[in-house]
Amino acid sequence: MAPEERAAAILVKLRAQMAYAWDRAPFYREKWQGAGLEPGDIRTLEDFRRVPILTKEEIRADQAAHPPFGSYLCIAGGEVARVHGTSGTTGKPTAFAIGRDDWLRIRNAHARIMWSFGVRPADTLFIGSFFSLYMGSWGALAGAERLGMTAFPFGAGVPGQTKVAVRWIRDVKPTVFYGTPSYGLYLAEKAREEGMDPRRDFGFRILFFSGEPGAGIPATKRQIEETYGGLCVDTGSMAEMTPWMTNAECMHRTGMHLWQDLVYTELLDPETKAPVPSGGEGVPVYTHLERTSQPMIRYWSGDLATWTGEPCPCGRTYPRLPKGIYGRVDDMVIVRGANISPSAIEDTLRATPGFGGEFRVVITREEAMDHLVVQVEYAREVAAQAGRDGAILERLRKEMEERLRTVIGVWPTVSLLPPETLPRSEFKARRVIDNRDLFRSLRGGA
Numbered sequence: 001m002a003p004e005e006r007a008a009a010i011l012v013k014l015r016a017q018m019a020y021a022w023d024r025a026p027f028y029r030e031k032w033q034g035a036g037l038e039p040g041d042i043r044t045l046e047d048f049r050r051v052p053i054l055t056k057e058e059i060r061a062d063q064a065a066h067p068p069f070g071s072y073l074c075i076a077g078g079e080v081a082r083v084h085g086t087s088g089t090t091g092k093p094t095a096f097a098i099g100r101d102d103w104l105r106i107r108n109a110h111a112r113i114m115w116s117f118g119v120r121p122a123d124t125l126f127i128g129s130f131f132s133l134y135m136g137s138w139g140a141l142a143g144a145e146r147l148g149m150t151a152f153p154f155g156a157g158v159p160g161q162t163k164v165a166v167r168w169i170r171d172v173k174p175t176v177f178y179g180t181p182s183y184g185l186y187l188a189e190k191a192r193e194e195g196m197d198p199r200r201d202f203g204f205r206i207l208f209f210s211g212e213p214g215a216g217i218p219a220t221k222r223q224i225e226e227t228y229g230g231l232c233v234d235t236g237s238m239a240e241m242t243p244w245m246t247n248a249e250c251m252h253r254t255g256m257h258l259w260q261d262l263v264y265t266e267l268l269d270p271e272t273k274a275p276v277p278s279g280g281e282g283v284p285v286y287t288h289l290e291r292t293s294q295p296m297i298r299y300w301s302g303d304l305a306t307w308t309g310e311p312c313p314c315g316r317t318y319p320r321l322p323k324g325i326y327g328r329v330d331d332m333v334i335v336r337g338a339n340i341s342p343s344a345i346e347d348t349l350r351a352t353p354g355f356g357g358e359f360r361v362v363i364t365r366e367e368a369m370d371h372l373v374v375q376v377e378y379a380r381e382v383a384a385q386a387g388r389d390g391a392i393l394e395r396l397r398k399e400m401e402e403r404l405r406t407v408i409g410v411w412p413t414v415s416l417l418p419p420e421t422l423p424r425s426e427f428k429a430r431r432v433i434d435n436r437d438l439f440r441s442l443r444g445g446a
């Protein structure tokens, strides 16, 4: 469809979505009334820019005030087909209530998009990611089932599971893989340890990824394609925005297309919030056009991307993110698919008796898996007691690991250090050291 024609179709859906949310969600009605707006004011896509931005903090606060799903839930409880959620970064996860008819539309959207990167009904999809609150696995499964292919929902995350996975893959020979890029590479290492060659002994012709940057970074993409001999496809927006596949590369892999008729995406300047022209860098801001359960309207992703309207060989006229999503405007870091805020780590440590006041977060990649190490200074009192009670440091370390795990949703390794050992810095961002090759190649502009 020509972009102008598509814009007209999007406007019709946008206006209907706003009117629907206004009628059903006290949250949106109050928010827009506060901005002096009502849905009838939106007559053009330019008008739509007057609608205030929606942030994660707002929906989290609304869910806390109106548990469990928030006052932006637009359907009755009995219409909820599935409950999912995020791993919370500040203690409380965000809950998703997905309506029955929404789930059907998500299946359709994902099947359409999977087709665009080459998946066909004759394929078998191996899903190598967590089956839990995490939306990624379930979204991939829903699309696979709708597309009519064979689904192999293997999962991940159980100790020893990867070793078992490589044997199943060798024997069943699935043709499509889904997971995170770091897990894709870890799986290949495990296969080699078992004496297998992923290229020779597996049969993946397409590997698609979400949950982490990586599949869109040329060096990582090349590594995955050389390892497996299949196409590496970058997909994924955010769990809140499910159908999250509406950012997805087609089989030409020229960057993620934005499926604008399903989720309308704007790219805005992080400071001025003005629209960024083609070729520029900004923050993707998403609006659901087909969700009726918890529609997100102008949802601020906090991610960074560039976009372009240049034609793609596939013929789709959707704009693209040629470098994928490659960074954050805030200090969040993504580890194993979870968004982690250093300030949440800081708050947790400060609330733990025995914390010495300074810490550092080190993210490394060992055996292709991300590891989060938190180096923490213990307090002087602890240092004094440690002379008499040798087990005190071990107890403190365990307690910190458990508290952090509850808050950030990922198991960290806490490494305790004597007081005054870490360098002092007034810049919060310097507390995070990202040693993953992924980010190194990114910074180098590879």
Ligand SMILES: [Zn+2]
Residues within 6 Å of the ligand: 249, 250, 251, 252, 253, 254, 257, 312, 313, 314, 315, 316
């Ligand atoms: Zn394309």
